[in-house]
Amino acid sequence: DQQVKQNSPSLSVQEGRISILNCDYTNSMFDYFLWYKKYPAEGPTFLISISSIKDKNEDGRFTVFLNKSAKHLSLHIVPSQPGDSAVYFCAAAGGTSYGKLTFGQGTILTVHP
């Protein structure tokens, strides 16, 4: 039972364009969402988060949008840079999960120069 899903295994984007990574969740108890970035042979690192009381959170080139009615969130990267090429994981927590994160499968983003 995959409670957090990233249905696109990979995404390829040209440098300077927008990258949009999508994530869907099924558990209505989730109230906090995070995006992590992972380079090969390294651990995931925190990128940006959003609470369910908001529908948008921005941090520089990164913006996360949350649509609670659709149980959908997305990460926008504008403009995309080659250094953004990595695996991006969506994660969610809340309700009884008490500090634990449930992760999606990940999306491999490739930004071409």
Place this chain on the structure above:
Amino acid sequence: DAEITQSPRHKITETGRQVTLACHQTWNHNNMFWYRQDLGHGLRLIHYSYGVHDTNKGEVSDGYSVSRSNTEDLPLTLESAASSQTSVYFCASSEVFGSTGELFFGEGSRLTVL
């Protein structure tokens, strides 16, 4: 600088052997977690701890155990390694009690079970 370290970074073992993966953090975080990363599954929670002598099972805990004798360490033990446990294992910690908090991950331990 505070950090979280895992060892070994790479391990090859045989089916049936006992294996222990070490995790050490110097942030003095109460919360520690073990995840495994597999293609198509993302990161799945194995075990977690909210403090000394506290351990809890995650979604894929069968065949794994942990112990928490101090704040800094959460070793993960595979009692009898199986080929299905070939994976990359990540330890993580967080400081916020009763909330999600941001997880800080180690660099991972790649385990191959032959």
